[in-house]
Amino acid sequence: MMYFAPWKIASIVGxxxxxxxxxxxxxxxKARLGxxxxxxxxxxxxxxxxxxxxxxxLLEVDMAAVIRERLDNIADGARTRLRGAGIGYTNLAAAxxxxxxxxxDPSRAPEALRLLRELAxxxxxGMGAQQxxxxxxxxxxxxxxxxxxxxxxREKATQAVQQxxxxxxxxxxxxxxxxxxxxxxGANRILVQLPGVQDPERIKQLIGxxxxxxxxLLDETADVTARTPPPGVMFLEGDRGRGGAxxxxxxxxxxxxxxxxxxxxxxxxxxxxxEWVVNFSFDSIGTRRFAEVTRxxxxxxxAIVLDDKxxxxxxxxxxxxxxxxxxxxxxxxxxxxxLAVLLRAGALPAPLTVVEERTVGPELGADAIRAGMIALAIxxxxxxxxxxLFYGLFGAFAVVALVVNMILLLAALxxxxxxxxxxxxxxxxxxxxxxxxxxxxxxxxxxxxxxRGRTPLNAMEAGFKRAYATILDSNLTTLFAMAMLYAFGxxxxxxxxxxxxxxxxxxxxxxxxxxxxxxxxxxRGRRPAALPV
Amino acid sequence: xxLLRLVPDGTKIPFMRGRHVGxxxxxxxxxxxxxxxxxxxxxWGIDFKGGIVLEVRTQGPADFPAMRAAIAEAGVGGASLQxxxxxxxxxxxxxxxxxxxxxxxxxxxxxxxxxQSIPGARVVRVxxxxxxxxxxxxxxxxxxxGMALLAILLYIWFRFEWQFAVGAVVxxxxxxxxxxxxxALTQIEFDLATVAALLTIIGYSVNDKVVVYDRMxxxxxxxxxxxxxxxxxxxxxxxxxxxxxTSATTFLTVLPLALLTTGSVEGFAWxxxxxxxxxxxxxxxxxxxxxxxxxxxxxxxGVEAPAAPAGSAG
Numbered sequence: 001m002m003y004f005a006p007w008k009i010a011s012i013v014g015x016x017x018x019x020x021x022x023x024x025x026x027x028x029x030k031a032r033l034g035x036x037x038x039x040x041x042x043x044x045x046x047x048x049x050x051x052x053x054x055x056x057x058l059l060e061v062d063m064a065a066v067i068r069e070r071l072d073n074i075a076d077g078a079r080t081r082l083r084g085a086g087i088g089y090t091n092l093a094a095a096x097x098x099x100x101x102x103x104x105d106p107s108r109a110p111e112a113l114r115l116l117r118e119l120a121x122x123x124x125x126g127m128g129a130q131q132x133x134x135x136x137x138x139x140x141x142x143x144x145x146x147x148x149x150x151x152x153x154r155e156k157a158t159q160a161v162q163q164x165x166x167x168x169x170x171x172x173x174x175x176x177x178x179x180x181x182x183x184x185x186g187a188n189r190i191l192v193q194l195p196g197v198q199d200p201e202r203i204k205q206l207i208g209x210x211x212x213x214x215x216x217l218l219d220e221t222a223d224v225t226a227r228t229p230p231p232g233v234m235f236l237e238g239d240r241g242r243g244g245a246x247x248x249x250x251x252x253x254x255x256x257x258x259x260x261x262x263x264x265x266x267x268x269x270x271x272x273x274x275e276w277v278v279n280f281s282f283d284s285i286g287t288r289r290f291a292e293v294t295r296x297x298x299x300x301x302x303a304i305v306l307d308d309k310x311x312x313x314x315x316x317x318x319x320x321x322x323x324x325x326x327x328x329x330x331x332x333x334x335x336x337x338x339l340a341v342l343l344r345a346g347a348l349p350a351p352l353t354v355v356e357e358r359t360v361g362p363e364l365g366a367d368a369i370r371a372g373m374i375a376l377a378i379x380x381x382x383x384x385x386x387x388x389l390f391y392g393l394f395g396a397f398a399v400v401a402l403v404v405n406m407i408l409l410l411a412a413l414x415x416x417x418x419x420x421x422x423x424x425x426x427x428x429x430x431x432x433x434x435x436x437x438x439x440x441x442x443x444x445x446x447x448x449x450x451x452r453g454r455t456p457l458n459a460m461e462a463g464f465k466r467a468y469a470t471i472l473d474s475n476l477t478t479l480f481a482m483a484m485l486y487a488f489g490x491x492x493x494x495x496x497x498x499x500x501x502x503x504x505x506x507x508x509x510x511x512x513x514x515x516x517x518x519x520x521x522x523x524r525g526r527r528p529a530a531l532p533v
Numbered sequence: 534x535x536l537l538r539l540v541p542d543g544t545k546i547p548f549m550r551g552r553h554v555g556x557x558x559x560x561x562x563x564x565x566x567x568x569x570x571x572x573x574x575x576x577w578g579i580d581f582k583g584g585i586v587l588e589v590r591t592q593g594p595a596d597f598p599a600m601r602a603a604i605a606e607a608g609v610g611g612a613s614l615q616x617x618x619x620x621x622x623x624x625x626x627x628x629x630x631x632x633x634x635x636x637x638x639x640x641x642x643x644x645x646x647x648x649q650s651i652p653g654a655r656v657v658r659v660x661x662x663x664x665x666x667x668x669x670x671x672x673x674x675x676x677x678x679g680m681a682l683l684a685i686l687l688y689i690w691f692r693f694e695w696q697f698a699v700g701a702v703v704x705x706x707x708x709x710x711x712x713x714x715x716x717a718l719t720q721i722e723f724d725l726a727t728v729a730a731l732l733t734i735i736g737y738s739v740n741d742k743v744v745v746y747d748r749m750x751x752x753x754x755x756x757x758x759x760x761x762x763x764x765x766x767x768x769x770x771x772x773x774x775x776x777x778x779t780s781a782t783t784f785l786t787v788l789p790l791a792l793l794t795t796g797s798v799e800g801f802a803w804x805x806x807x808x809x810x811x812x813x814x815x816x817x818x819x820x821x822x823x824x825x826x827x828x829x830x831x832x833x834x835g836v837e838a839p840a841a842p843a844g845s846a847g
Contacts, residue, residue: 361657433783481736488677
């Protein structure tokens with residue numbers, strides 16, 4: 001145990017030098033290193049938002065809205081189909097997770113079930129099999145239930161979250177934020193990290209809009225002052241009603257053209273009036289649908305609806321076949337631009353709410369780094385002084401090992417591209433304190449063995465051997481606690497668990513292998529009669 | 534230069550003699566800590582309680598009345614202001630709003646009110662945690678504590694005897710409850726960072742216990758006839774120098790953190806410092822007496838028969 005073959009020495013020293021090289025990218029500007037940067041694996045430690053400044057948002061996808069919309073669609077479809085087939089029904093209602101209705105003639109149930117089952121959308125489940133998202137059943141007395149099935153609701157949540165992530169990314173990219181991180185968290189949440197963003201207000205507004213744009217016809221015969229709209233019609237408020245009472249429109253529920261069929265949207269100015277407008281163009285399906293609708297309804301008004309508000313309701317003057325259109329509606333340059341961004345990025349499948357926000361300004365982050373670094377330096381000096389005072393030469397070995405430990409830790413964090421947070425710096429500090437523990441254990445053990453009358457080499461060997469199991473057991477238990485912190489913690493606190501865990505693993509190498517190497521080489525060089533313990 | 538020794542060589546302090554007093558005292562302090570945690574209670578941070586915190590920096594000393602007026606004008610009630618660090622740093626706290634949308638409106642309103650009506654004021658930190666998220670964070674934090682204790686229990690059981698595992702975990706629970714009492718007394722905010730401190734205390738403290746237990750296990754093999762009580766005293770004395778040495782270096786590294794940082798990391802550091810002291814003393818006075826209590830007769834079972842002479846290496 002107290003002998004190192006030359007190749008072992010070479011690989012230990014080589015390994016440490018390699019680690020030092022791997023840690024370099026975290027401290028040096030890539031541009032300044034020039035050609036050397038080309039052959040280094042360029043992996044860096046990232047600064048967490050608490051050190052660099054930035055905004056952390058946790059968004060929640062409103063699954064209830066997704067379900068409600070699907071149920072509304074199903075209810076709508078059921079109405080059209082049953083009417084078309086001349087099957088009478090009453091009490092059509094969308095409940096919690098199902099649509100129910102009662103057939104006036106229960107004997108027509110088989111026919112009704114066949115028609116209603118066609119409303120189901122196939123969803124691909126995790127196993128790759130296709131399943132309908134709807135279970136249609138009927139009781140003998142004619143009560144029909146169209147229920148959304150549970151595993152498929154989960155599937156739907158996954159889809160909604162993934163779609164939302166894609167759309168949020170597009171919207172944020174338009175704002176020019178550098179390196180945003182957008183990731184799913186848990187069943188229905190999305191984590192958004194925006195480095196360098198001091199005031200996330202505008203981004204929150206961009207994210208907070210569903211931006212679902214639809215084109216509808218108006219029901220001109222409906223009485224907009226009535227309390228409830230006629231079937232198939234909804235009352236929506238106008239967006240321009242600032243100041244006075246908002247206008248009310250009787251909008252047909254049927255979506256003529258969907259905003260999903262847009263290919264582009266740009267803010268612009270109307271050359272005649274100078275008014276801000278949003279110009280848009282449709283894809284081929286949208287163009288065809290839009291041409292059809294406008295051709296059949298010349299002289300009648302149609303409504304452009306955005307998130308349940310009527311932006312504008314112009315009268316169709318002539319068929320629009322080119323697939324291009326223009327929205328005007330009291331825009332400013334900024335609001336026209338924002339709407340264009342939203343329309344280009346597409347609609348969210350469901351509304352999002354911000355359930356957690358943490359924003360740190362860059363000056364606070366800089367303060368945190370400074371305080372952390374000073375604390376780190378002072379802590380290091382104190383430990384070095386302590387080790388030298390109490391353990392002399394062997395203490396000096398421990399200090400060298402501590403430096404090696406830091407190099408290994410930084411190299412490992414760089415390789416992992418870990419995120420350094422203020423709690424992470426606290427973890428490094430604690431690692432300093434706990435890493436020398438292994439050396440203290442070894443040194444104390446060697447002292448004991450010397451007192452028992454062992455020869456120096458024997459004492460060193462026994463010291464390392466005996467201390468080995470102790471160090472392993474004690475460090476493993478600490479690692480358990482940190483693993484739990486990582487598993488259940490969130491945000492910057494996780495950085496703490498990472499640095500301290502990596503630090504402990506590195507300290508085992510530096511204390512058990514590197515210090516042993518130092519002691520053996522020192523002993524072989526000097527052949528002292530007594531150990532300096 | 535002669536080396537300094539923190540603990541003189543060959544100490545024979547009869548720690549076990551004070552085991553009843555030690556255990557009773559520890560249990561009493563832990564009990565008192567739990568009482569303190571209920572009354573006057575912990576200072577719950579927004580991580581676990583939900584709510585809004587804004588850190589504001591002003592040019593020159595902060596004008597509190599003007600800031601209160603600005604917030605009142607924004608139509609957000611129940612805000613409390615507190616100086617934080619220097620006179621130009623203010624912490625604005627608000628209770629959790631009824632729902633997430635209201636929470637976001639409150640953040641936006643207060644933020645713009647302060648930045649517009651107080652010249653030179655900058656909002657340098659915003660934290661808004663909804664009540665649903667905070668409830669989840671709390672459950673996650675407590676789960677982490679529970680799982681860590683369970684993992685440690687199982688590991689020590691696996692590596693030692695069950696008496697050691699139970700001894701360690703009971704001691705850890707006593708340590709953690711005292712740290713909770715410390716949080717209640719000092720009114721350090723109880724948040725994710727302090728839970729991290731509690732977990733680190735657990736990790737640190739168990740590390741200490743394992744070293745002592747490890748020595749006991751070794752001595753149990755070496756001195757087959759030595760009474761358990763004596764053997765424990767011997768083991769504690771033999772490892773005393775290391776126990777105190779490691780505590781000292783760890784304490785020294787955390788101290789600058791406590792003195793130099795602010796906010797949640799400062800709370801973390803002070804809790805840690807307290808935990809290091811508690812964890813070290815419990816390694817000496819609490820962890821072994823519990824094993825003695827549990828294993829006085831059982832740990833020696835089957836080993837005593839040959840009545841071999843005392844250890845050979847001594």
